[in-house]
Amino acid sequence: MPRIDFTDLPASARQAVTLHTGPVRTISPAQAGRNSAVAAVLATASGPVFVKGIPSDHPQVVSQQREVIIAPHLPSLAPRLLWHEEVGGWSLVAWEAVAGCHADYRVPADLHLVQAAMGDVQGVQAPQGVQLKTAVERWGPYADxxxxAAFDGDVLLHTEWAPDNVLVAGxxxxxxxxxWPTRGAGWIDPYLWALRLMEAGHxxxxxxAWACELTSWRDGDPAEILSFGVAVARVWHEVAxxxxxxxxxxxxxxxxxxxxxxxxxPGQAGC
Known part of the structure; x- marks a missing residue:
């Protein structure tokens, strides 16, 4: 999605932000990510705030609405949602600004930290009463x-383990x-992480081998994991x-x- 500067937002949208934050002192546009038209850290009188926005009539605004819905149920390693506004033809969301560098999936120290963090996330169950996409709905149409049915489960999955979405600070x-929060089998996130490791050169x-360190992967049925791999490969073939x-x-x-x-x-590709 093409990016615009925060200062190019309509005056009503910028005013809605400052009503929450006070005067904006400096603006640091985000360099990573592809899914928001506006993404910047604002230094404000009340502290730094990460604001991102999408035009309200853009099809991708649905993904931002999903973030708002799931925010109260996220684990502590996720930034806190501060506020959400629909104003001036824009959907704007403010998050706690978190420090850190994007994870480098070529560096073992970062990989161990991300692996441990994923293990913590895997202990979070998908909340009841919140409408989430299921893994069966997302990848089922591409499966044999x-x-x-093997993709079903109760784990809250992140599903987007690109290094742009993983910040490491110390x-x-x-x-x-x-x-893209999703309800499904726990081994799905390790699979999608493994795919991102390959993107980084693994x-x-x-x-x-890195995925094998996650309990959900080790406990998973290799045939079911392979069936998911078949579906994921078909998704990316369609996308490309x-x-x-x-x-x-x-x-x-x-x-x-x-x-x-x-x-x-059997035995050559497992743990």
């Missing part, structure tokens, strides 16, 4: 017949951008076919390679 990890064997940009083609290739690796003879 009869395979999608020994602490903060997980941001909960635009082999399939290396990525699976519709928009053959470089990173999407790369993800499609990695998804196909991970699926192929897990389809090796």
């Amino acid at each position: 017949e009869g395979a999608a 020994r602490q990890v903060r997980l941001v951008d909960w635009a 082999s399939a064997a290396s990525a699976v 076919s519709a928009d053959p940009s470089g990173w999407k083609l790369h993800m499609a290739l990695q998804a196909a390679e991970l699926r192929a690796y897990l389809a090796l003879e």
Whole structure:
């Protein structure tokens, strides 16, 4: 999504922000992420605030609304939701501004920290009474017949483990951008993380070795995990076919390679 500066928002939208924060002293546009038209850390009289926004009539505004709905149920490593406004034709959301650098999936120290953080997130159950997409709904249409039922579960999944969404500060990890919270089997997040490790340069064997450190993966049925891999590879093939940009083609290739690796003879691709 094309980015605009915070100062290019309509006056009514900027005024709505300052009613919450007081005067804005400086604006630091976010460099990462693709899903918001406005994304910036504002230094304000009440402290730093991360504000992002999407035009209210944009189809992608639904993902931002999902973040607002799930915010009260997120684990402590997620930033706190401060406020949400619909004003001037914009949907604006403010979050606690968290410090840190994006995780480097080539650095073992970062990988160990992210692995531990994922283990903590895996202990969070999806909240009852909150309308969430299920893993069966998201990936079931791409699964082989009869395979999608294995994706079901009660874990609250983040599902977007790109390093842009993982901030590391010292020994602490903060997980941001909960635009795709999903209810499903616990091993799904480790699988999607493994795919991002491959995007960063890991082999399939290396990525699976890191995933194997997660209890949910070790306890998962290898055949069910493979069936999920088949569905994920089909999703990325469809995405890359519709928009053959470089990173999407790369993800499609990695998804196909991970699926192929897990389809090796039993014992060769497991933990």
